[in-house]
Amino acid sequence: MVNRETPDLMEADATRSLRTPVIVLTRGVETEALSNVGEADDPQTVFSVRGLDVHYGPTIAVAGIDLDIPARQITALIGPSGCGKSTFLRCFNRTNDLIPGAKVSGSVLYHGLDLYGPQIDPVEVRRRIGMVFQKPNPFPKSIYDNVAFGPRVNGQRKGLDEVVEHALTRAALWDEVKDKLKKSGLALSGGQQQRLCIARALAVNPDVVLMDEPCSALDPIATSRIEDLMVELKRDYTIVIVTHNMQQAARVSDGTAFFTAEVRDSGDRVGVLVEYDQTETIFTAPSDSRTEGYITGRFG
C-alpha cells in the first residue's frame, strides 16, 4: 500500500500547475485545483501506476504492476487471455469498485493525484475517464439520447444538440446518422454501434478513453474504421486499449505493455506486467523472452 494520505496541496509546484490541467475529482469537499504531487513529475504522464495489486475476493488477479501511461498517445495492453488486462484497465476509471469483492491496492496516480485517495469521488473519475467496452452496448434509446445521456446525468440541459453533433462527428458517425437521430441506437450495425459508444464517451468531454478490445466483435472493415478513429482521436485524448490483435497493436499504438499470467508456487495464476516499451521495440526487439515467444507465436 502506497501513498494513502491526502496529498499536501500547498506544496504543489506553482509553475507546474500552470502547465497541467485543473482537476477536481472530489464532491462536497472544498479543494483547490489539485495539481502535480508525488511521482508524476512529467506533465506528459497521465497515469502513474505503482505496486498495483487487484484481488477478487481471496484470489489475486494481477500483482505488482508499475507502469506510466503517457498523454496523447495510444497505449496498448496485450497478453494472453485471463492475464488481467481488463482487470488492470478497470483500475483507471474505478469500475472495479462496481464488482463485488474486487479490491485494488497500490497506487494509481492520475496527473499526480491518487485516484484511490479518500476524497476522490469515483463517479467524477468515470466522467473524466471514459470507457468503451468489448461488446458494443448502446442504450435502448435513440441515437440522440445515447449521446446526450452522459451530459444529461452530469447536469447539462442546454446546448445538447451541439454536444451530440460534435461527439458524433468526432466519432466519424455523424454523416451516417444525422438523418435518423431519433432512431434506436440498437438499430445500427455493430461497427456503427461501437462508434456510437465512442461518441457517447466523447460527449462528456473526457481526458482519457479506455477501450477494452473494442473491435473484437467487429468485422475487418468496421475494425479499420475504428482504428483510423483512434489514431485521429489521440491528438486530443489519451487512449489505453486492450487488444487481442497483435496487428492492431502494431498498427495503432505508440507504446505497448505486455502482460502474462505467472503461476505462483501456491498454484495461483497471477497477472503480471512483463515489459513496457515503444510499440516498435516490443515488436522488433523485445527485451524479455516471454514477450518474444508470445509475439512470434501470435504472428505465426
Added chain:
Amino acid sequence: MSLLAPDVDSVVRLPQQSVRRRVSDRAFLIVLVISFGLALAGLVALLWYVFDTGLPAFGPRLWRRFPSLNPAISGARSAVFGTLWVLAVTASLAVPIGIGAAVYLEEFAPADKWYTRWIALNIQNLAGVPSIVYGIFGLAFIARGPIDLGPVVLTGGIILALLVLPIVIIASREAIRAVPESIRHGSFALGATRLQTVRRQVLPAAVPGIATGVILALSRAIGEAAPLIMIGAFTYVPFNPTGLDSKFTVLPIQIFDWIGRPQEGFTQLAAAACILLLAILLAMNAIAIWLRNRYQQRW
C-alpha cells in the same frame, strides 16, 4: 462422434435405435395431446355453461342497475364500481411498493448476504400463500384489531395489495434482471450514479416486463372473493362507494351471492356477471400482451 470417420458399427445400428425412439416419441406426443385436450375440454365446457346460462341476462343493466331482490330488475352496478375502487387502491399501493422492493432487492441489497436471500425466499413463499390467509390477517389486523378500519374499500384494497405484492415484486425483479449488465456498466462509465442508472436506464428498459407483471397481478386481484368475504365485505350493497371509507362489494362476491340463491333468474345473473368479469380480465391480459410485444427489448 466424428463426422469424418463414422465407425461402421454405429452406422449399422442407427436405424434400429431410431425406430424405437420414434415409437417413444410418438407415445409421448399422444400423452401431451391428450393432456392438452382435457384441459381445453374443461375450459370449453366451463365457458359454454357460463355463456349459455348468462347471455340471456347479459346487458347494460349489469352496470346500470343496483342489486335488488327481484332478479328481473337486478344489476351489479355497486359491484362493478366497488371492483374499480378496490382495484385502484390495490394498484396504487402494490405498484409503487412492489417496484420499489424489486429495485432494492436487485440493485441495492447485498446479493451475497443471508438476509437478502432470506427476504427473497420469503417473498416467493408469500406468493404461494392461499388468499384466505390474507383474509384472516386482514380481519384480525386491519378490519378489526389494532387498525380497525372496518370492512371498507381501503381495507379491501390493502388486503388485495398484500396478496398481489409478491407477484408484482417477482415479476419486476425478473424484468429488472433481464436488463443486461452491460447497460449498467455503460451508464456508470459515463459518470452516472447508481440512482441515475436505475432511474434512467434500468427502470425504463424494464417497464414492459414490469407493466405486464402488474397487469397480471391486478387480474389476480380482480377475481378474488374469499379474502374480501373474510374481512366482512357485504354481499348486498345498493349504493356505489363514495370514498375509501365506504362499504363496498365486488363482482366475485356478487356472483357468489347470486349463485347461492334459489331463483333461476339469479343463477342467470351470476353467469352474466361472470361474462362481464371474464371480459374485463381478457381486456387486461390483452393490454399486457400488447405492452409486451410493443415494447419488448431484444438485446
